Amino acid sequence: MDAVVKVFCVHTEPNYSLPWQRKRQYSSSSSGFVIKGRRVLTNAHSVEHYTQVKLKKRGSDTKFVATVLAIGTECDIALLTVDDDEFWEGVSPVEFGDLPTLQDAVTVVGYPIGGDTISVTSGVVSRIEILSYVHGSTELLGLQIDAAINSGNSGGPAFNDKGNCVGIAFQSLKHEDVENIGYVIPTPVITHFIKDYEKNGAYTAIGFLMYLYYLTVLQEVHLLPFASDSHG
Numbered sequence: 001m002d003a004v005v006k007v008f009c010v011h012t013e014p015n016y017s018l019p020w021q022r023k024r025q026y027s028s029s030s031s032g033f034v035i036k037g038r039r040v041l042t043n044a045h046s047v048e049h050y051t052q053v054k055l056k057k058r059g060s061d062t063k064f065v066a067t068v069l070a071i072g073t074e075c076d077i078a079l080l081t082v083d084d085d086e087f088w089e090g091v092s093p094v095e096f097g098d099l100p101t102l103q104d105a106v107t108v109v110g111y112p113i114g115g116d117t118i119s120v121t122s123g124v125v126s127r128i129e130i131l132s133y134v135h136g137s138t139e140l141l142g143l144q145i146d147a148a149i150n151s152g153n154s155g156g157p158a159f160n161d162k163g164n165c166v167g168i169a170f171q172s173l174k175h176e177d178v179e180n181i182g183y184v185i186p187t188p189v190i191t192h193f194i195k196d197y198e199k200n201g202a203y204t205a206i207g208f209l210m211y212l213y214y215l216t217v218l219q220e221v222h223l224l225p226f227a228s229d230s231h232g
Contacts, residue, residue: 100186106184108149141186143167143186
């Protein structure tokens with residue numbers, strides 16, 4: 001859990017009515033986690049319109065200035081790094097696991113509002129399907145879990161029972177008739193984002209072929225029937 005960090009961001013949104021100036025600054029906090037290559041993953045909406053991003057490790061009061069390497073709006077993932085070597089001392093990157101199956105246990109770790117210490121919430125995978133990603137107005141593969149994802153939890157990792165990361169918490173369903181419904185960006189989407197950045201030096205896009213791949217993933221885990229003209 002030492003790989004899970006708190007993300008502090010100062011945002012300045014553009015003013016479309018007065019394009020020569022920006023709106024008033026505001027601050028937010030969210031979660032993120034360390035991956036290999038001295039990088040940190042969080043949500044794109046956590047650093048949207050950023051002017052400054054800082055990271056704080058568990059058990060420390062020091063905030064380290066972060067650099068935003070890439071933002072994938074449609075998949076709601078952002079990649080950060082920190083130049084200060086002190087930040088990386090004593091931190092082991094998380095390892096990614098395979099796409100979970102229905103009823104698999106998951107544990108969401110992060111820094112939701114209501115406290116400064118790390119929070120752990122447990123649940124199970126209740127649905128695997130193509131979901132609507134609110135931030136990017138897209139539809140991509142996602143996990144629905146029966147664990148609460150509150151404000152500030154966004155960007156935190158979801159671990160399986162082996163301690164491997166199987167996704168990133170990114171949104172929840174807010175409705176008076178339901179509770180404890182959260183959504184997680186699964187590893188196939190995360191892996192594509194990372195590989196795209198490593199190949200191109202920037203995030204480009206998900207692409208239609210990846211959308212077809214996500215449909216194939218659902219078919220392989222028997223959550224979608226194969227079409228009559230499909231092969232394999």
